[in-house]
Amino acid sequence: MITFAIYDVFTDRPYAGNQLAVVFDGQDLTGAQMQAVAKEFGYSETVFVLPATVAEADYRARIFTPEEELPFAGHPTVGASIAVTRSGRVKARDGKVVQECAAGLMGLQLDGDTAKLTSTVLAVGEPLDVETAAATIGLDPAKVLGRPGRASAGLEHNFVRLADEDVPAASDHLGVLNRIYLFSFDPETHAVHARLFHEGMTEDPATGSAAVALGVHLVAEGLLTGDGVHTYEISQGTEIGRPSRLLGEVVVENGEVVAASVTGSAVQTAEGTLTVLP
Structure with missing residues (x-):
């Protein structure tokens, strides 16, 4: 029997944050079947919790949008860690679990229904053309502050x-770019107001993978400076009626980001069984 639970992630109350389907005990499903199930749910992501294939991990996660499999995504990782421990399938060790996914191993620190995801799979990409970035979000290039760019903490x-x-x-005008994260950043308070447009889905109410990578970008662009731990708080999803709160953190040593994290809560809203498989 293949069971599932529905969680709202990056919120402490139901019917806010980012919806997630967590599917358990699906190790006999093929990738094509997982993709069909994810399309049936229709959420921005569905995560399949599977037995780990490496000794260092507590479980393995395969993450699907309705259209494709992703190597990593933030809100499925946070939601899955809470779901597997809450259901008793995985026992945290000193409050920690390790998730295996296509992007590598991701460590999570758990505290009740809150999880802190830390990635060390970090990279800074090439700068973006200002005109292209502005056209993708339907604004005049003069509205763009600083230099648009690419960064990754498991997903670029x-x-x-x-x-x-x-x-x-x-507004969403995706074309040359199939995914874009637009944000404001207050240098004094480190408050972030963000939105994410992604091809093949509606606007994302909370994007954990981008929240982690944002810290890498902020350091690369000189918006966070100096060695040590830097934190920032992200508000996302207000424009689409699903307010979310994400707490970001980057650790800088010798001018380089060595770890990036995002912390958030998750609330279960439903559970059920897949009665017919694709």
Whole structure:
């Protein structure tokens, strides 16, 4: 019997944050069957919790959008860690679990229904063309602050910074870029107001993989400076009626980011059984 649970992630209350289907005991499903199940749920991501294939991991996760499999995604990783421990399938060791996924091993620190995801799979990509970035979000290039760029903490994202008042005015015009994360950043408070447009789905209410990679981008662009631990708080999803809260953190040593994290909560809203398989 293949069971599932529905969680709202990066929120402490139901019917906010980012919806996630967590499918258990699906190790006999093929990739094509998993893709069909993910399309049936229709959420931005569905995660399949499977037995680990390496000794260092507590479980393995395969993550699917309705259209494709991803090597890593933040809210499925946070949600899956809470779901597997809450259901008793995995026992945390000193409050920690390790997830295996296509992007590598991801460590999580758990505290009740809150999880802190840390990635060390970090990279800074090439800068983005300002005109292309602006056209993708339907704004004049003059609205873009600083230099748009790419960064990854397991999944690469395209970042473009705006003034806070311009974030709600942006609109989805994906084409050359199939995914873009637009954000404002207050240098004094480190408050972030973000939105993510992604090809093949509606606007994302909370994007953990981008929240982690954002710290890498902020350091690369000189918005966070100096060695040590830097934190920032992200508000996302307000524009689509699913407010979310994500706490980001980067650790800098000798001017380089050595670890990036995002912390969030998850709330279960439903559970059930797959009665017919693809």
